[in-house]
Amino acid sequence: MPDLITAPPLALPAALPDDRNLPEFSKLFNREWIWQNYCSQFGAPEENPANLRHRQLSYNPRRSAIATIVAEWPWAEFVTQQQFAIELARDQPVKLYRYPEDPHLPGLVSAASAVPASELLNKHVFATSVQRVHVSLVRYRPGGHAVLRHRHGRVRFYVRAMRPSRVPRLMAAAELVAQAGFVLPRLAGCWSEGGIVWLSEIPGKNLRRLIRKGEQVDLNPILDKLEQLWEIPTASSKAHPINLYGAYRRARRVFRQVLRDHAEIRLKLNDATAGLEDFAKAWQPSSVAHNDFYDDQMIRIPDGRMALVDFEEAGLGDPLLDVGNFLAHMRWSARFGREAESKASGAFHADFRSAALERFGWDERDLNLREAVCIFRVCTNPIRHLAPDWPQRLDAGLSLVNEVLS
Numbered sequence: 001m002p003d004l005i006t007a008p009p010l011a012l013p014a015a016l017p018d019d020r021n022l023p024e025f026s027k028l029f030n031r032e033w034i035w036q037n038y039c040s041q042f043g044a045p046e047e048n049p050a051n052l053r054h055r056q057l058s059y060n061p062r063r064s065a066i067a068t069i070v071a072e073w074p075w076a077e078f079v080t081q082q083q084f085a086i087e088l089a090r091d092q093p094v095k096l097y098r099y100p101e102d103p104h105l106p107g108l109v110s111a112a113s114a115v116p117a118s119e120l121l122n123k124h125v126f127a128t129s130v131q132r133v134h135v136s137l138v139r140y141r142p143g144g145h146a147v148l149r150h151r152h153g154r155v156r157f158y159v160r161a162m163r164p165s166r167v168p169r170l171m172a173a174a175e176l177v178a179q180a181g182f183v184l185p186r187l188a189g190c191w192s193e194g195g196i197v198w199l200s201e202i203p204g205k206n207l208r209r210l211i212r213k214g215e216q217v218d219l220n221p222i223l224d225k226l227e228q229l230w231e232i233p234t235a236s237s238k239a240h241p242i243n244l245y246g247a248y249r250r251a252r253r254v255f256r257q258v259l260r261d262h263a264e265i266r267l268k269l270n271d272a273t274a275g276l277e278d279f280a281k282a283w284q285p286s287s288v289a290h291n292d293f294y295d296d297q298m299i300r301i302p303d304g305r306m307a308l309v310d311f312e313e314a315g316l317g318d319p320l321l322d323v324g325n326f327l328a329h330m331r332w333s334a335r336f337g338r339e340a341e342s343k344a345s346g347a348f349h350a351d352f353r354s355a356a357l358e359r360f361g362w363d364e365r366d367l368n369l370r371e372a373v374c375i376f377r378v379c380t381n382p383i384r385h386l387a388p389d390w391p392q393r394l395d396a397g398l399s400l401v402n403e404v405l406s
Contacts, residue, residue: 007035008071011053016383017260021062022088028057028067038071038084041096049073054386055083058143060250061257064089066143085142097142104143107194108161111148112137121150125157125189125198149201156201157188158309164195166312169240173314176239176288180229183307202307204299211295211348212333212341219355221306222298227360230319232288240315242291244373248280251377255394258383262391268398272376275405279369289317294329323356324370331371331400332378336393372404 010031019025027033031052049071058066065088073080085102087095097103100112110116118133130152138147138158145166148159162170167190178184185199210217252273259266290297291313299307330349334342357364379397382390 007031008049009051010034011051016258019061019065019257021090022065024088024094025065028065028086028088029054034069034086037086037094037096042084042098047073049082056141056384057386058141058384059254061253062090068140068142083140083142087143099137099140099142100146102142102146104163105146105161105195106164107191107196108146110194111135111150111159111161111196112146117150120191120194120196121152121189121198124191124196126152150198157198158185158201160197160199160312162195162197164193167192167195167197169315170197170312172239173311176232176314177229177290177308177311179232180225182225182229182311183301183305184311185307185309199309202299202301202309204301204307206296207298207300207306208295210300211330212337212344214340214344214347217300217348218304219352223355223359225306225308226290226293226319226322229314230287230289230322234285234288234316239288241285242289242313242315242317242321244283244321245280247377248276248373251380254380254383255398258390259394262395265391265395265398268395268402272372272398272401272405275402276369276373276376280373283318285316286318288315289319289322290314291317291322292325293322294326295333296329318370319360320362320367321370321374323352324367324372325374327353327367327371328374328378331375331404332381332397335396335400368404372401375401375404 008031010029015029016025024033034052051072053070053072055068055070057068058064067086069084069086071082071084083099085097087097089095095103100108102108110120112135114133114135117135118130121130121133132152134151136149136151138149140146145163146161148161150157150159160170171187171190174184174187183202185202187197188200189198190196207217255269259269290308290311292310297308297310299309301307327349330345330352333345334349336342337345353367356362357367375397379394379401382393382397387393
């Protein structure tokens with residue numbers, strides 16, 4: 001094992017309080033402890049990385065935490081990276097694993113490597129033999145999911161790696177949103193046992209980028225397709241309900257834990273939970289819905305139509321909650337985006353809210369409650385990304401919640 005003095009520098013985020021049920025939680029921010037466990041698990045590298053940095057934290061207070069850490073080696077004009085995860089669970093030993101090895105995503109190793117990926121494509125996607133495929137990583141959340149890109153010549157697929165138990169839900173969600181007439185990626189192949197699904201790449205421009213650039217976006221096609229989705233009969237046994245109260249409670253647990261030493265921000269948290277608790281607890285699904293609808297989920301394709309590229313959470317939900325979630329992301333961008341992006345997001349928020357209220361005749365208070373509870377959940381982002389200024393961002397986010405409630 002290497003001398004602990006040689007542990008690489010660690011770009012530390014703002015500290016989080018100890019968690020008495022997860023004794024090693026504070027050590028997730030200790031470079032010597034991190035490096036000692038890394039070398040014990042994987043062996044010391046021939047050359048130490050120049051630095052370590054945290055990429056994200058999945059945290060369920062008193063129960064579990066997964067920290068994603070990136071090791072970086074600079075080489076001339078480029079930087080080589082390696083991601084690894086440290087997983088803590090109550091009364092369980094510490095686990096470490098490196099991308100693409102993830103015990104929760106059994107198919108990721110094969111899908112992330114060129115030769116095995118070619119074999120998977122031959123078996124589950126193509127009728128003809130593929131000998132070479134280019135693989136690139138789009139995003140990865142240890143223990144949760146990964147999105148890859150497979151390219152063979154001009155043929156490109158987005159590859160979703162998930163827990164195998166999630167595959168049936170993705171398939172059921174795809175059937176639902178297809179009934180609403182959304183343009184969707186084509187399901188090209190599936191390896192259920194490995195939790196791998198291939199979806200065709202859709203060319204076009206991301207809606208979030210269009211909005212932030214201030215480009216004109218027709219709201220009617222978006223609302224048309226949403227309305228068709230909400231009108232699908234709820235009798236389908238494949239339609240899973242969203243657990244709004246569970247998601248709200250988890251966010252509340254996180255905030256109560258990390259704000260132990262921030263009395264002033266806790267006052268804002270108390271105001272927010274006082275306004276949301278009864279609503280979140282009593283909420284019940286009323287129709288089929290998208291359940292995770294926001295700007296980054298859509299692409300405007302060349303013929304002007306909107307394509308929906310992420311739909312895994314579709315199931316039983318609430319039309320106002322779909323719109324409220326979209327508004328929450330717009331309001332967050334307006335508060336934390338750069339000046340031009342902030343202005344454009346704020347304007348789109350106002351237009352989208354006004355169009356939805358006019359079209360569907362909803363009560364403003366009902367929509368405000370949904371937008372507020374969605375902002376409350378989005379407030380976990382600064383903690384999940386371990387932003388150095390997470391207390392200030394959380395403070396501002398809770399202020400947004402209370403503004404909408406008032």
